[in-house]
Amino acid sequence: MxxxxxxxxxxxxxxxxxxxxxxxxxxxxxxxxxxxxxxxxxxxxxxxxxxxxxxxxxxxxxxxxxxxxxxxxxxxxxxxxxxxxxxxxxxxxxxxxxxxxxxxxxxxxxxxxxxxFAYALEPPKDDFMLRWTYGTSNEQVPALIRNQAPFKxxxxxxxxxxxxxxxxxxxxxxxxxxxxxxxxxxxxxxxxxxxxxxxxxxxxxxLEANESYLNKIEQSVDTLLKLEINKSIQDTENTLYNTYKSLKKLRLNYVFSWIYKSFKNSFKKNLLSSKPDIRVLQFYKLSYICYQDLNS
Known part of the structure; x- marks a missing residue:
């Protein structure tokens, strides 16, 4: 049933x-x-x-x-x-x-x-490339790999x-x-x-348009930070969260906060382009969570 x-x-x-x-x-x-x-x-x-x-x-x-x-x-x-x-x-x-x-x-x-999750092999129009690029690289993952860290x-x-x-x-x-x-x-x-x-x-x-999806990414990071502030997360395999916690312990979160403030426009220019770089997105998310933590 x-x-x-x-x-x-x-x-x-x-x-x-x-x-x-x-x-x-x-x-x-x-x-x-x-x-x-x-x-x-x-x-x-x-x-x-x-x-x-x-x-x-x-x-x-x-x-x-x-x-x-x-x-x-x-x-x-x-x-x-x-x-x-x-x-x-x-x-x-x-x-x-x-x-x-x-x-x-x-x-x-x-x-x-x-x-x-799976995505079409054919790339979408330029305005939807960020969601497709992230999905194909981070979400379209074989079960063999997903089962190595089943909660991730x-x-x-x-x-x-x-x-x-x-x-x-x-x-x-x-x-x-x-x-x-x-x-x-x-x-x-x-x-x-x-x-x-x-x-x-x-x-x-x-697929969401680039700007709309980037806004959702920021919302998801805000959610993660809110859960951390409320001490709701006891254990997680989330890479962003665990990296952020490590940076904070080493007080490197101040450096990443400065990076976000200084380079966010450059990051966004790449992410909203027809060829977004996932490495830039990961750096954007990490610097964004550090900035929000220190300035919210």
Missing amino acids: LSVLIPIYNCDIRALTTVLHEQLMSSQIVFEMICLDDYSDKKISALNAEIEQLQFTSYHISDHNFGRVATRQALAEQANYERLLFLDADVMPKSEHFIAHYTSLLASAYDAIYGG IVISANFMITKALFITLNSQITQRGYGYDNYFGALLKSNKNTVFHIDNEVYHLG
Whole structure:
């Protein structure tokens, strides 16, 4: 038995749900597919309402915008089955055996199973290069490598988890914002949960424009810093966080803060260009978190 849960915000999910439904019906398992719209534009919602024609599928619309965390929590609480498969609305399964790969692990002892992320081989238009470049270098990682540090790359856009565990951990995220996947991974690790990665990717189709994505990166770093200030993170495999902590211990955070203040415009020029350098992005994030820590 499997509950497929899809949080939605301003995204047409008809193609995704059609593909998933075909695979679910072929699998011959007991399933439900629940889609919760977080108060999208009415034109999008009207299109998405068509999916209710699919068997064992329901589509709900929130009465206002609650955010990603609360929407996922509501989906989990509505689910009738013990295993939850969360998928973002802007993805598409890479394999025609996508559901079968997950259902083969329904009886496994793993608490959470992550399928992975994939990106189109063809680069997008220049204005979307930052998201694509970061995704292909940092998120499109084989399961063999992900399993070496299982709590490091935990992408909530494609994973299966037990219902009780998700509700327990997700309820500890009490703020709205971007970048809480890192915290969820830290919670899984500190809770000593078993995490397993498989090569069962979804294509990430909803690439953000460069400037929009850079803003989200800054938000995710702000989230990480807020969690550190509140002493919410006990243990994590996040490279940025651990490097920042090491720099702070050596008081090198002052140097990196100065670097951000002095070179942020040069960094941004590269990152918003048609050929962003991931090394520049990593340096930008590290100097940004040091600057924010000392100046916020």
